[in-house]
Amino acid sequence: xxxxLTESAVHQLQSxxxxxxxxxxxxxNMKGGCGLAxxxxxxxxxxxxxxxxxxxxxxxxxxxxxxxxYLAEDTVTIDYTTEFLVLSEVDFDSSC
Amino acid sequence: MTTYHELIFDIxxxxxxGVDLPESDVEAINLTEKFPAHLLRETEADxxxxxxxxxxxxxxxxxxxxxxxxxxxxxxxxxxxxxxxKINEDVARLDxxxxxxxxxxxxxxxxxxxxxxxxxxxxxxxxxxxAVTLQPSAGAxxxxxxxxxxxxxxxxxxxxxxxxxxxxxxxGTNPASATVAxxxxxxxxxxxxxxxxxxxxxxxxDTDTAALMLTNPNTLGLFEKEISEIAEVVHNAGGLLYYDGxxxxxxxxxxxxxxxxxxxxxxxxxxxxxxxHGGGGPGAGPVGVTKELIPFLPVPRIEQTEGKYVLxxxxxxxxxxxxxxxxxxxxxVRAYTYIRTxxxxxxRNVSESAVxxxxxxxxxxxxxxxxxxxxxxxxxxxxxxxTQKKLGVRTLDIAKRLLDFGYHPPTIYFPLNVEEGLMIEPxxxxxxxxxxxxxxxxxxxxxxxxxxxxxxxxxxxxxxxGRVDETKAARKPVVRYSKEEPVNV
Numbered sequence: 001x002x003x004x005l006t007e008s009a010v011h012q013l014q015s016x017x018x019x020x021x022x023x024x025x026x027x028x029n030m031k032g033g034c035g036l037a038x039x040x041x042x043x044x045x046x047x048x049x050x051x052x053x054x055x056x057x058x059x060x061x062x063x064x065x066x067x068x069x070y071l072a073e074d075t076v077t078i079d080y081t082t083e084f085l086v087l088s089e090v091d092f093d094s095s096c
Numbered sequence: 097m098t099t100y101h102e103l104i105f106d107i108x109x110x111x112x113x114g115v116d117l118p119e120s121d122v123e124a125i126n127l128t129e130k131f132p133a134h135l136l137r138e139t140e141a142d143x144x145x146x147x148x149x150x151x152x153x154x155x156x157x158x159x160x161x162x163x164x165x166x167x168x169x170x171x172x173x174x175x176x177x178x179x180x181x182k183i184n185e186d187v188a189r190l191d192x193x194x195x196x197x198x199x200x201x202x203x204x205x206x207x208x209x210x211x212x213x214x215x216x217x218x219x220x221x222x223x224x225x226x227a228v229t230l231q232p233s234a235g236a237x238x239x240x241x242x243x244x245x246x247x248x249x250x251x252x253x254x255x256x257x258x259x260x261x262x263x264x265x266x267x268g269t270n271p272a273s274a275t276v277a278x279x280x281x282x283x284x285x286x287x288x289x290x291x292x293x294x295x296x297x298x299x300x301x302d303t304d305t306a307a308l309m310l311t312n313p314n315t316l317g318l319f320e321k322e323i324s325e326i327a328e329v330v331h332n333a334g335g336l337l338y339y340d341g342x343x344x345x346x347x348x349x350x351x352x353x354x355x356x357x358x359x360x361x362x363x364x365x366x367x368x369x370x371x372x373h374g375g376g377g378p379g380a381g382p383v384g385v386t387k388e389l390i391p392f393l394p395v396p397r398i399e400q401t402e403g404k405y406v407l408x409x410x411x412x413x414x415x416x417x418x419x420x421x422x423x424x425x426x427x428x429v430r431a432y433t434y435i436r437t438x439x440x441x442x443x444r445n446v447s448e449s450a451v452x453x454x455x456x457x458x459x460x461x462x463x464x465x466x467x468x469x470x471x472x473x474x475x476x477x478x479x480x481x482x483t484q485k486k487l488g489v490r491t492l493d494i495a496k497r498l499l500d501f502g503y504h505p506p507t508i509y510f511p512l513n514v515e516e517g518l519m520i521e522p523x524x525x526x527x528x529x530x531x532x533x534x535x536x537x538x539x540x541x542x543x544x545x546x547x548x549x550x551x552x553x554x555x556x557x558x559x560x561x562g563r564v565d566e567t568k569a570a571r572k573p574v575v576r577y578s579k580e581e582p583v584n585v
Contacts, residue, residue, distance in 0.1 A: 030492060032509030032517075033268050036566065050488040050549065065553055066490040070567055 001068065002075040003056045009080040010057050021046050023053070023060050026076060026086055028067040038070060042084035101560070104144045104154050105577055114148035142579075161560070163504055164373075169530050171457075173476045173507035173519025174267065174315055176345045176367035183437060184370060184430035193429050198421040202406055209405035212422060213398045215432045216382075222435075222443070223341070223361040224354020225384030229393045230428055231419040235342065238362030238381025239273035239309070244415045245360060245385060245392040246307045246336045247277060252392075252413060255334070257306035263292050265316055265511040267342055270309045279306055286513055290316040290469045298329055305335040311343045312356060313474035315511045315519070317454060319346075327357025336360060336389075344368045345523070346451055346475035349444035359386045369431040378424040380431065394418045449524035450475040453531060457522050460535040464542035468514055475523075481516035489545045489552050491516040496563060497544070497555035501537045 003026070005013070013024060024044050031037040051062045061078075063071070077087040128136055146154070164170070170177035188194065196205055216228040232238040243260065250257045260274035263284045271281040282300050287293040291314070301308075308330045312320045320326065330337050339353035341363035348368070353361045365371045365380040385393060395414045396407040407422070438446065451474050458467065458477040466480040481491035495505035495518075507519040522531055544552050556562060 028490075030490070030509040030516075031512055032507065033511075035268075036509070038566075046486075048486050048488045064485075064488050064490070066488075066493065 001054075001071050001073070003054050003061060004075060004077045005057050005059070006077065006079045009078045009084065010059070012080040012084070013057075013059050016044065018044065023047065023062045025062045026067060026071070026078075027064070028070055040067070040071075040076070040086035040088055042078060042086050101157065103577065104146060104151075105142075105579070107150060107154070108144040108146060110145060112145045112147055112150075114146060114151050165525075168502050168504065169522075169526060169534055170504040171506045171520045171522050171534065172504060173317075173478070173510070173521045174342055175373070175507065176342075176364075176475075176521060176523060177373065177504075178345070178367075178370060178523040179525035180370045180372055180430075181434065181437065184433045187433040188426050188429045194426070198425075203404070206405055208425065209398055209407070211432055212425075212428060213400055213405050215428055215435070216398065218432070218435050219363060219382050220384055222344075222348065222352065223339075223363060223384040224352025224356075224358075225361055226387040227390045227393060228382050228384040229397065229418075230380065230382045230423040231394050231417070232362065232381040232383055233419050233424050234379040235340075235362060235364040235367075235381040236269045236273055237418065238364075238383045239269055239338075239340065240277055241381075241394060241415070241418050242338055242360040242362055242383050242385075243273055243277035243279065243307065244418075245383070245389055246338065247279075248392045248413065248415050249336070249389055250306055255303075257304055257335070259300075259302075259304045260306055260338075261297070261300055261308040261330075261335075263310065263314065264513055265290070265314050266309060267311065267315065267340060270340060274309070284308075286316075289471070290314070290318050290513075291320055291322065292326060294322050294325055294329065297326060301329055301333045301335065303333060305330065305333050307336040307338045307360070309338040309340055310358075311340040312353070313343045313346050313476075315343070315476075316469055316478050316514075317343075317346075317473035317476040317521075318469060318471070319474055323356045331357070342367060343475060346447055348447040349440050350447055353384075354386070359389060360384070365427060365431040370434045371427045371430045378427055380424050380427045382423075396422065398422070446524050447475070450522075453522040453524060453526060454520070456528075457520060457531050457535060460532075461520075461538055464539050465518065476519060476521035478511065478514050479518045479520065480514050481518060484542065484545045485516050487545050487549060489549050491518055493552045493555065494518070494538075494541055494545075497541050497552045498537065499556040500558045503534060503537065 022044050024042065027041045027043060029039050029041045047062065048064050051064055052068055054061045054063065071088060074088050079085045079087060165177050165179055192207055196208055202209065212230055216230060219228045220226065232241045258280055259282050260279040261282050261284055262270045264286055274281045284297050284300060285293050310320065312323055314320060327337050336359040337357055339358040339361040341361055344363055345368045361384040362381050365382065366373045371380065391411055391413040392415055394417060395409040395411055399406055399408055454473050454475050454477055458473055461479060462470065466482045468480050469478065481494060484494065491508050495508050498505045509517055510519055511517065541552060554563065
């Protein structure tokens, strides 16, 4: 997996004030019921056990095993406009 | 050893057959001469050629891949996966029911019409409605039928109401049905107790509101205590209250949607009334209405006149037909059998036991999983896997691990307002031993998450197929058999 940051995302991430133990995170967001949908959030939170840490543009980004499983073969782009956006081809909706 | 996991096309051998017909003693005709040339196949149909025994083993192997309530515990929240009594099947197979034809004259099908009429009456009592149609062939079609009734009712009153309100915990079919019926959907947020936020509701109800769709108990398994005020708010604005009967298993003979102020009700016979969950059909989603809405019910309607049961279609205001003939008759026979077998007292016991089972299981699991709504629940409850998420294991992993222990997982990631949600509905038909065994397993999985998360993250381990790549399945589905690229399942 490759993580790319847009210029605006790098600028915004460098200005983030993180408390001890916190890092930016790419996180799979599941929505279920009769079907299953997945998209990705970009947030800042504490470490989870067995997180993977990726380094890009000098910035550390964490991801759990579950999220990594979905993004393993993809290039993920983080953009920032008024909020952080995770751009990936690996989101989907399925339903019955 | 042959395990019969191959597709039937893969075990096909040219010339093999499962039938041995005698020589024909009538003159053969050439079928290709009976059809226009442009409709004839240019190549032979590539059908499998197998023996009768191979065929039996193939379909037996397929049936063994199914998991149903007859196999084991199936705590799928809001789906009410209760046992389907076999007496329902016996009655549905009686010649008098299974051998009749919908084109028969009414006077030769009086028994069937009587059954349908009495089922309408029984469901009307259970729902607290004044009349019921049995035509809709599923819960979602029941929703659409109910909303079309609401639409015609408002139009008949000279109003073109455009909005249907649904709470954020609503079943996904609610906004979908509203959209198909031509309405705009407006979502009403829940309050911190998981109930409809009445103050937010008041902000959204206006003269454009056609209806509010609600389940009660809601999908969190919580009873909407403010239902009387909710009904008043909607009715004062001229709107109608629609009851999604998905969770009716919690209220049988305890209360009715009619008493709560609902105007339209659909009931899922495959949930509350023990007809099979058909995996797409056949099903039934009868719709009940209050007396003001009776003229808008679908036709034909079944009525009793001078000691006979008749079908009537002369309702000027009716929304028309919503299903061929009179609904899925065989399913309706099963639901009728269940209701008559249980009686009112039996149905009350159903709801009381369903609620007791849910609360027992909830209490046992609260020690290991976050319970975002710790109050007493009704027939189902929702836990959160938030604690396990911090340990690097997600709710989907827990669901997959349950497969290793022979359980169907609960509904997951729903409702959407619960982080890493696990929605559990044990139903009344399970024993205490089953509830305890399931609770023990969930507690064991919670311990595994702490001590050996790999075993959960990589689950399932004991199924024919391990963890499926959902992304690939959704983006690159293989839905057509290809001899060149056979798929072994």
